[in-house]
Amino acid sequence: MQWNFELLVKPADVPLTEGPVWDGEYLFFTHIQASRIMRYDPKTGAIEIALEGTNRTNGLAHDEKGRLFGCCSGGRSVVRFDDGKITTLCDNFEGKRLNTPNDLAIDRKGRIWFTNPVNSGNWDKGSTMELDNQSVFRLDPQTDGSYTITRVTFDTTMPNGILVSLDNRTLYVAESGYAKDIPRELRAYPINDDGSLGTYNTLFTWGADARGVHRGIDGMCFDRDGNIVATNGYEVSGDLPGAVAHILEGQSSGAPVVLFASAAAGDQLSLFKSLQPADQLPAVDEGAAGWALLNVQAWRLANAALHVIGKMPAGSSRVKL
Secondary structure (H helix, E strand, C coil), rough: CEEEEEEECCCCCCCCEEEEEEEECCEECCCCCCEEEEEEECCCEEEEEEEECCCCEEEEEECCCCCCEEEECCCCCEEECCCCCCEEEEEEEEEEECCCCEEECCCCCCCCCECCCCCCCHHHCCCCCCCCEEEEEEEEHHHHHEEEEEEECCCCCCEEEEEEEECCEEEEECCCCCCCCCEEEEEEEEECCCCCCCEEEEEEEEEECCCCCCCCEEEECCCCCCEEEEEECCCCCCCCCCEEEEEEEEECCCCCCCEEECCCCHHHHHHHHHCCCCCEEEEECHHHHHHEEHHHHHHHHEEEEECCCCCCCCCCCCCCC
16 A cells, blocks of 8 residues: 655644544644644645634544534533534533543434543643543433433543444544553444443554553544554554554454554654654545545654545535634
């Protein structure tokens, strides 16, 4: 598989970009610390501010109606963007404030699955945890437009990227902490009929060596063929030396996985060394598979989203920001 990188933008005033999503025409992504959502037009190459005042929103996702949702780290909440207005869907669990919601995935029932780790750089100075866990939660839409919240994982320590399969039967979660005694894993949880999760299968594990722990997945997505595309690595990229992309068969997942590592030997190290240290926004054209947008910050790939240039599903409408 050949991946061709094209640099789209090099932000000068914002330290971190995240959360790319494709709506059939535009590519949206977040500038967390600037509290902005940006919009990239692949037809013209223009990158513009789509929305400001997003309170350090991180991950983004569309539902099947084309509405845009986000993990608002600064607001410690999950939100929806409605024609320029930001609607809070949930900001607490059992009366305790959420941590810093990071990434989210929306299934065909409209349920929102989101990761809730602690990213201390993305909340207000002096903030503290109120919950005693870093878990995955599920928001269920109600007939009155509200959402109920349910905790669904009890075995995660720092969940990050998240995906839900198109058949609503599998939840993919990146367990991506930094402790040496807790492996970084890509997990596949079966989704039970009642929305609870079964025992997970581990699809890939990152280890550690004398240099330190090997960074696990940050962001991931599906391509149009059902492959999982994920980003991982920084100074210590672990199990993927000397390759920009590595494909492995997901164990019992039915989905091959493409992993990007940001520090290795040869051309790849030269590529990312030339991009370091400022934030970068390159696009990746993988030929028949479509487009990918990756965010790079100080030697690491922070997130990924693969976008097929084409129409949105029938009945969908694009969000107005």
